[in-house]
Amino acid sequence: MSTDYSVEAPVVAGRLTIAQIEELVAKPMDTKPDKKFFLALTVSGSALLIGAVCLLYTLYYGIGMWGNNQPVGWGFGIVNFVFWVGIGHAGTLISAILFLLRQRWRTGIARFAEAMTIFAVMCAGIFPIIHTGRPWLAGYLTPYPNQHGLWVNFTSPLVWDVFAVSVYFTVSLVFWYTGLIPDFATLRDRTSSKIKKTFYSIFSLGWRHSSRHWLHYEKAYVILAGFATPLVLSVHTIVSFDFAVSIMPGWHTTIFPPYFVAGAIFSGFAMVVTVLVFVRKIFDLQNIITIDHLEKMNKVILATGMMVGYAYGMEFFIAWYSGVQFEQFVFINRAFGPYAWAYWIMVSCNVFFPQFFWFKKIRRSIPAMMIIVLFVNVGMWFERFVIVVTSLHRDFLPSSWGMFTPTLYDAGILLGSFGLFFTLVILFTKALPVVSIAEVKAVADGAQPTHHRGEHHD
């Protein structure tokens, strides 16, 4: 929030006054939802329902309903988990890392991206738990004193994962809520409905916009951002340890942590762009979530896409350079074996298509970026599929090779996770301010004293 003012394009376009900003952002909450809203909710709700039915079947009959088998014990459950955790990373990156880097343009999109983080991590969290086959025993994952005299194995990456993902979820939620408190106070003071007022009063905690509070609040924001930054890097690093700490060919590589983190940011930004394009249109937020913001995100997608491409190349090189027969086989099998189609979907979607973002025209064209980010979403899901399935299906002993074919239930649950994600996103757009009112007000033109920190206004 305490951003340095340099000569940069205005963050808020269209010369909106502070009151107008508030009006715009609060509009969805002040008005009744329209038909489009319910239509969208119906679509996403149906997907969610299909997923729920498939999940119930799985819970009743067991994970035999899925395509998982011997040797491919990690099927869609883990693929989807890694995919969704990755999506979540964009939110924290935007809200914490860009905050520390004093990127003012983040204010317009930070709230939304944070919300997406929380929803994505919720989707992600479901998968490892149902993947165990006995989700009601998930309590065993926590180190609690019990009569078996047993503790969790703290040297196992799977336990690190439990800690990383749950801490990540909690910290993201706290960060998000802390940011929402001043906005709840603003909404409380503008609403005339008694029910809404009670609701907002409770959640605003009685915030009074006091400068004596803002002082500590801004400090807390810096501290939270400071912790969220290494946290977000640690989370996907630890997720990659689930693979890298094993001795499977194709998994046991030191490039995994940075490669996973870059991939996570890549896929997360693609998802944020996908959703923001719709949100800014539907809620008339073009002046707050400007095309400049989208362009900047596309630049990040281009950069991280190339990092991912570098990782693909480097994996191949090291497989050859290491001289390990099994490593070499796994990579050749990835590119030319029975799952070559998945591999080439991954490479083309993640490395080839983002290259179009070199052109400014395409970076700033809504339809073009829409197509590319959808490709990226697909490509990043396939990346996880390739990592999980191709390494497992043919490892050391040819006698224990096999194939993996997902079932309808696998597909249904994947669809359901998208349903859950979008249902939450849609409900969020109507229930809470999708843009941080206080933060955007603070960066609007003429919002700050002119003589302060050499800032100049007409």
Next chain:
Amino acid sequence: MTDKKIFGVTALFNDPNAIFAAAKKVADAGFSKWDVNSPYPIHGIDKAMKMKPSKLGIVTLIFGLSGAVLALILMWWTMSVDYPMIIGGKPYFSLPAFIPVTFEVTVIMATLSTVVAMFAFFFGLPRNSHALHDTDYMKKVSRDHYGIVIEAMDPKFDEKATLLFLKDLKPLSTEIIYHPEKETYPIFEPRFITLLFGVAVVVSIGTYLMLNKLMYIVPFDWMDKQAKVIPQTSSEFFADGRGMRLPVEGTIAKGFIPYPFEGETNPTEVLSNPYFPTKENLELGQRKYLTYCSPCHGNYGDGDSRLAGQFPNPPTLHSERARNFPDGMIYHIITVGQNVMPSYASQVTRDERWAIVNYIRALQRAKNATDSDLKFVKAE
């Protein structure tokens, strides 16, 4: 209106420059209980208001560090003290493997403590009963105005003078704010207390079911539940309705050959000791004697156990009578008992009984050792 308690006076501005200048003047005038309210943080207002930098970081530091220490202690204790196990050839205290969890616990402790400390202890929130709530002033500063409030608690406060002072700052408007007439404490309302009670009940039941039922659903029961007869259960297959079969008539359990001299007083002619008192045999006898006989007869057969006086006194085994018993007689007493002394047939096997007899003989001889015996001991 005059009987209302005054909270303070406020002044509204709609220009960040004006509030900045006004804040400076109020700070210079020496007020201490006053505040600037604005819809977002105004840069540099902390300096204008002469506020000290936030000390929130100290909370973060303390809790973050204790998170790290606690995590390490927990992992060290569980993995190397309470249930040490070698995993993957790593040492019990494997620091590199403990770093991820240490880091995560540090982060969660640091962030949660910072946020909770800030809202609850620095700000005294949640608090929806503050005098400023629901005033026009609050509605304006929540939106796009900037306001100054000087509280009546301030030692320099004087209703008229302070109001004039604020008017001199050329605000848009000024307002006197009163405390709400009746202080309400919604947390003491019956409805709220019922709600709390309800939450407590639901949480307790939930926790109970979670810990005692859910976590104990048997993960695999197909080995437990098989189509077979389990001991001590009924079965319709057999005419007598019992799942277990009786042994064939006349079957003798291994090691339980019936004792033919039951009821006799002195079967000693036929019973002769088949074992020599070898060292091994004596040691076996000693072990069995100390286990089964010493609680009554005493460690050395003196009849001086702690039971003496509470039980029909167990006699000494060094009496004339006992020393003159043939081996078979002692064997017989162990097997069938004698008066109040019960039978030990089911505890000690036949071979062990003879070993005990040999050991008792050794005890008896030791009590009445002759010089020639001592010669052997000295020679050893």
